[in-house]
Amino acid sequence: MPLLLADDYYLIAHDDVSGTARCGEGRAGLGLAGALLGELVLFGSIDIERRNIVILDAPSPGDALARALLEELMRNGDVTSVPDWLQYLSQKAQSQVVQRLLHAGHLRATEVRRMLQTRTVYVPTDMNVAAWAAARLANALGKNEQLSVPDIVLSGLVVATELEAEVFQHSAHEVARPLRRQLTGLPAALRALLSETEAAVGDAVLRHRR
Structure with a gap:
């Protein structure tokens, strides 16, 4: 199952060995928050208009975490700002996604002892799946092949959180143009979500430097 x-x-x-975020915990948290909201867009559960989340009349997502997030959005219907939700979700997205991966058998917990x-x-339980x-x-x-819509969004999140060197390595420059072309072809809601995620990462970096 994909x-x-x-x-x-x-x-x-x-990282496959240390489990630490390759781009820093803050950026990774925002990337995961964007990914969770992106799942709801892909499920047809929400739309994004003028930087706000709009809940759509659609069947409930089949995934438990996506359902829980949708229910949380509905309970807090007075808060619709995408930047606000990205910041909020970034604080807990990692633990939520880890639990989903543990439940599916794709991660395992291990104890590491350092400095007492x-x-x-x-x-990861399977390095091939992880890679x-x-x-x-x-x-x-x-x-220069066409990606699926979820993979275009995934690539956009890689760029938004500055992970290009990790994913594309020596070919990062060569893939920039075909990726840009595919990103512009995304539905408006997904383009907006990627833009907001990138902006949130940029804001976080500026705050850290002050």
Whole structure:
């Protein structure tokens, strides 16, 4: 069964051995928040208009985490700002996606002891599965092939959180143009979500530098 958008992003954004975020916890959290909202757009549960979330009359998503997020959006219907939701979700998105990956058997918890401290890290159970999303994107874009809509969004999240060097490595410059072309072909709601995610990452970087 194919992984959902946030699952793929998590595996791309986190080191296979240490479990740490390759782009920093703050950026990874915002990327995961964008991915979870992106799942709801892809499920047809929400739209984005003028930087606000609009809940659509559609069947409930089949995934439990997506359902829970949709219900949370509905309970807090007075808060519709995409930037606000990105900031809020970034604080808990990692633990939520980790739990989904653990439940599906794609991650396992392991204890690491360093400097007299023990902490729990989450590492892939199958390195081939963990590496597949990044390899899929790099291979397709390197050959100038058309990506699926979820993979275009995934690529956009890679760019928004500055993970291009990790995913595309030496071919990052070569894939920039075909990726840009595919990003412009996304539905408006997904383009807006990627733009808001990138802006949130930029704001976070500026705040950190002050």
